[in-house]
Amino acid sequence: MRVLIVEDEEKLARTLKESLEYEQYVVDIAHTGEEGFFLVNERHFDLIILDIMLPGRDGIDVLRTLRKRDLRTPVVILTARDTIEDKVRGLDCGADDYLVKPFAVAELLARVRARLRKDRTEDPATLNIAGLEMNLLTRAVTRDGEPIELTAKEFELLEYLLRRRGTVVTREMLARDIWKVSVRAVPLDNVIDVHMTRLRKKIDQGFSFPTIQTIRGVGFMLRETAA
Amino acid sequence: MKVFLGSVRWRLTLWYSVSIALIYFLFAGCVFLTFRYGCIAESRMRLDNELAHVTSAASKDPKRLVSVEDEFPASNFYVIADQRLLYASRGWTNSRIAPDVPVDSDGYTFAASPTGQHYAIRKANLRLPGHTLEIGVSENDQQTAANLNKLLLVLLFSVPGILLVSLIGGYFLAGRVLSPVDDMARKAKEITTDNLSERLTVGAQNDEFNDLARVFNDTFDRLEHSFNRMKRFTADASHEMRTPLAVIRSLGEHALQKPADAAGYQDAIGSILEETDRLTRLLEGLLTLTRAESESLALDFAEVSPSVIALDVVNCLRVLAEEKRQTLTFQGQADLTVRLDESTFKQALINLVANAIQYTPVGGQIIVRVRQGLAKGALVEVDDNGPGVAAEHRNPIFERFYRIDKDRSQTSGGSGLGLAIARWAIGLNSGTVEFEAKPDGGSIFRIALPALDGRYVQSAVAAPCGSHAP
Numbered sequence: 001m002r003v004l005i006v007e008d009e010e011k012l013a014r015t016l017k018e019s020l021e022y023e024q025y026v027v028d029i030a031h032t033g034e035e036g037f038f039l040v041n042e043r044h045f046d047l048i049i050l051d052i053m054l055p056g057r058d059g060i061d062v063l064r065t066l067r068k069r070d071l072r073t074p075v076v077i078l079t080a081r082d083t084i085e086d087k088v089r090g091l092d093c094g095a096d097d098y099l100v101k102p103f104a105v106a107e108l109l110a111r112v113r114a115r116l117r118k119d120r121t122e123d124p125a126t127l128n129i130a131g132l133e134m135n136l137l138t139r140a141v142t143r144d145g146e147p148i149e150l151t152a153k154e155f156e157l158l159e160y161l162l163r164r165r166g167t168v169v170t171r172e173m174l175a176r177d178i179w180k181v182s183v184r185a186v187p188l189d190n191v192i193d194v195h196m197t198r199l200r201k202k203i204d205q206g207f208s209f210p211t212i213q214t215i216r217g218v219g220f221m222l223r224e225t226a227a
Numbered sequence: 228m229k230v231f232l233g234s235v236r237w238r239l240t241l242w243y244s245v246s247i248a249l250i251y252f253l254f255a256g257c258v259f260l261t262f263r264y265g266c267i268a269e270s271r272m273r274l275d276n277e278l279a280h281v282t283s284a285a286s287k288d289p290k291r292l293v294s295v296e297d298e299f300p301a302s303n304f305y306v307i308a309d310q311r312l313l314y315a316s317r318g319w320t321n322s323r324i325a326p327d328v329p330v331d332s333d334g335y336t337f338a339a340s341p342t343g344q345h346y347a348i349r350k351a352n353l354r355l356p357g358h359t360l361e362i363g364v365s366e367n368d369q370q371t372a373a374n375l376n377k378l379l380l381v382l383l384f385s386v387p388g389i390l391l392v393s394l395i396g397g398y399f400l401a402g403r404v405l406s407p408v409d410d411m412a413r414k415a416k417e418i419t420t421d422n423l424s425e426r427l428t429v430g431a432q433n434d435e436f437n438d439l440a441r442v443f444n445d446t447f448d449r450l451e452h453s454f455n456r457m458k459r460f461t462a463d464a465s466h467e468m469r470t471p472l473a474v475i476r477s478l479g480e481h482a483l484q485k486p487a488d489a490a491g492y493q494d495a496i497g498s499i500l501e502e503t504d505r506l507t508r509l510l511e512g513l514l515t516l517t518r519a520e521s522e523s524l525a526l527d528f529a530e531v532s533p534s535v536i537a538l539d540v541v542n543c544l545r546v547l548a549e550e551k552r553q554t555l556t557f558q559g560q561a562d563l564t565v566r567l568d569e570s571t572f573k574q575a576l577i578n579l580v581a582n583a584i585q586y587t588p589v590g591g592q593i594i595v596r597v598r599q600g601l602a603k604g605a606l607v608e609v610d611d612n613g614p615g616v617a618a619e620h621r622n623p624i625f626e627r628f629y630r631i632d633k634d635r636s637q638t639s640g641g642s643g644l645g646l647a648i649a650r651w652a653i654g655l656n657s658g659t660v661e662f663e664a665k666p667d668g669g670s671i672f673r674i675a676l677p678a679l680d681g682r683y684v685q686s687a688v689a690a691p692c693g694s695h696a697p
Binding site for chain 2 (some may be wrong): 022102179181182186187188191194195198215216217218
C-alpha cells in the first residue's frame, strides 16, 4: 500500500511517515501542494493525506483539481481549522475524511486503515484474542472458557477494542463512536476511564496477563501478549 | 456645497438663515401691503370729497362748475349729460384721459394718461329730474406710486444685508450650541485603554448634552468592565496554558538529562502526551467559547423532550457518581416539550452534572430535575447537597477560568471552562442558567428554557416520571 503525505511542517510529515512505515505502508512526502500534485500524476497511490494550509497552492485547490481529473484515490485532509463550514467545504471538494490538528496519530492510523479496508467486508460472528472470546450473536463473553457478565456499554466497548485489536484506540474515538459525543470540549474522559476500569476488572483480573493495556497519554489497546 | 452641508454647524446656520429670510419676507410683505392700502384709502377719501363738491355744484346749476374750477384750480373733473360732454376742467383735459374709462363696481379705477402720468379716477351718476349726469373726478397719483416703488426697492435691497447678518449670527450661534459636542469629542478621543477609568464631565443642568455625556459615560463603564474581564481572562488563559507547557518542557529536559531505560523514557513520553492532551482540551474549550462570539454555528433546532436528554445525561454520568458513592437521581416530567439544539443542550447539561459530581463530597446526593417553568417553559435543575458556593463566588462562577480555590490546583481536574461553556450552550438555546444557594448548604444550578412558541404541547408519550434511582 502506497501513501502520499502532503504536509509542509517537516517534523509532522516525518513523524507520520515513520508511523505509517511502522504499519507496513510505503510512504512518500511532498512539502508543497505543487509537489504533491506532481507526485500524484507521476505514480499510483492508494491513499493521500493532504494538509489544507500549504504554502503556495493550498490543499483544497489541489484536491479540487485531482477530483476534476477523475482521480478516485481516497483523501484524508488535515487542517487546523475546525469550523463546520471548513469541514463541509473540505468534504464537498471530494475529501473522504477530515482530521483536525492536533490529532492523535493513532486516530489517523485508524482512519487510514478504515479507508483502505472499506471494500473488504469483515463481519465475523465471534471475535477473540488470547483466550478472550466474544460472540456477537449470543452476546456471550468468555475468557479461558469462564463466562463473563458485561453491561451493554462494556460489551460495546470491548467489541470496539476487539475489532481494532493490536492498534491504539484514543478516548476521542471512544467518545465519538460509543458515546456519540463529537464535541471535544465535553468532560467524558472520566466516564470512559471508569468504564474501562470496570471492564478490565471483569476480563483481566485473575488471568495470566492483561489484554487491555493503557498507552499513557494516547489511549488503550488490546494485545495478544503482555507488553 | 457638500463640504458645507456635511458640517452640522453649517447646516444649523443655513436653517437659521432660511428661517430669518422667511420671517423677513412675511414682514416686508405686510409692511408693503399695509402702506399701499393706506395710500389708496387716503386717495379715495380725497376723490370722494372732490366728487361731492362737483356733484353739489352740478346738481344746483351746471354753470357753477366753472366756479368750482376757479375755487380749486388743481381739480380735474368732467360732467357728461345725456352722452354729451357738458363740462371738462382744464386739469382733466390736460390729462387727456378719455371720459369713458371703465371703472369697478364702486366707481373707482386707476389709469395711466397718454402723458405718462398716473391717475386715480372716481365716477358717479347723478340722477336729476329729467336727465342723468355722469360725473368723473381724477387725481394725479404719481407721487404715491413713486413712494410705493421706493418702499419696495428699500425692502428688496435690505434682503442681502439681512441674509449676511443672519448667516454670520447663525454661524456664531451654532458654534456656541455645538461647543459642548466638540468638548466631548476631544475628551472621548483622549480616553484610551490606558486611562479607561476617565469619564466625560457632566454639567449640573439636565439638558440634552449632559444626557449624551451620561450615555457616553455608561458606554465607557461597560467598555471598561469588559476590557477588565478580557484582561483577567488573558492572564488566566496564559496561566492555564503555561502550566502544561512548563510541565512538558521540564519532562523533556529531565528525560534527556540522564540516560534512562526504555520504561523511563516511556514514562516521560506518556506524561508529555498527557499534558498535550490537557492543552488540546483547553484550546478546544476556548475555541468553543470564542467561536460562539464571532461565528454562527450550525444548530439543529427540533422539538424535543428535555427529560429524555436529561435522563440520557444522567445515565451517561452515573458511573462517575457511583465511583464516589453518590446518589444520582433523575426526576422528570416526560410530557414537556421545548425547542432545542440537542447537541449543545446536552453539552451544557453534561458540564453541569459533571461539575456537581466533582464538587459534591463522597456519599453525597445529586438530583437532576426537569419540571415545568413559568409561562409553559421548562426548568432543568441540577441539585446537590455539596458544600455550596460562598456568596462572593456566586456572581463570577460562570466566568471562564473562575475557580473557587484560588491555588488553581489541578487535582480537582477540569479546565475551569465547564460552567462558562454550559452558560454559552444554554444561551444558544435562548435559555438562561442561574445559581441558587440552598439554605441548608448545597447548590442548585437551574436552566430555564423558553416555552415552545408560548404554547404548551402535550406529548403523546406517557413515560413514567419521577425517580429513576440506580
